[in-house]
Amino acid sequence: MKEQIRQISIQLFAEKGFKETSIQDIVNALDVTKGTFYYYFTSKEQLLMDIHLSYIDALLEKQKAILNDGNRSSREKLYDVIFLLIHDIEKEGLSAKVYFREMRNLSEPHFSKIAEKREQFRKQIEAILVEGMEKQEFRKDLPVDIVALGVLGMANWSYFWFNPEGRESDRAVSDIFMKLLLEGLKGSQ
Known part of the structure; x- marks a missing residue:
């Protein structure tokens, strides 16, 4: 029932x-009955917190597996994280929408707990970027924190517009995002 x-x-x-x-x-x-609801949740906000924790904890677990894969290059890890986010939005659909749109309805300390986990996710993207810079897979002249936020902005905002039955698959959108990140919009001269 829960x-x-x-x-x-x-x-x-x-x-x-x-x-x-x-x-x-x-x-x-x-x-x-409402009694059934209150048997499992003390409030509507506790239910929202439960939804948020389930979503971010699953993402962090999957991201951890990507980070710990010693057989993958930094570029492959970055691609895997981008694909994870796009694919998860496709797979989780409404959960992703609630996660991204409704966090503002969490009060303290719930908000801080989720914000801390989101920060952990971002820091782990930064770790991939730093690793890639050290291995000369990525350029070193860009601020890591802003690049990580850019990656998250591109991938996370797709919950709003990405249609799994649309023109491009989650894999194709991830490919486009990686090309944009690694090659930019620079045309051939």
Whole structure:
């Protein structure tokens, strides 16, 4: 039942928004009582926090596996992280939408806990970039923190526009992003 509450809430939060969705909306959609909801969650915000933690913890675990793969170059690791983000947005769909759009509805200390995990994800992208710079796979004249934020901006914003049934697949979008990162928009002269 806890997972059913999570899933219907993700759907409702994605469709209506967190603030516009009431606990009554959630229990009505499941045809259960408010008591059932409160058995699993103390509040709607605790439910939102649970959704956020599940999403970011799964991303961090997958990112850790990428980082620890000693057989991959820094370029391959960066590609894998970009693909992870795009693919996860495709795979998780509404969860990704809720994760990216509804964080602002978390109060302290929930907000800080999620922000800390997001920061960890970003720092691990920075580690890939530094490793690549040291191995001369990436240029060294750009600030690592801004490049990492650029990677996250490109990949994370795709939750808003990426359509898995659209013109380009998650793999193709990841390829485009990598080409843009590594080659820029420089034309042939």
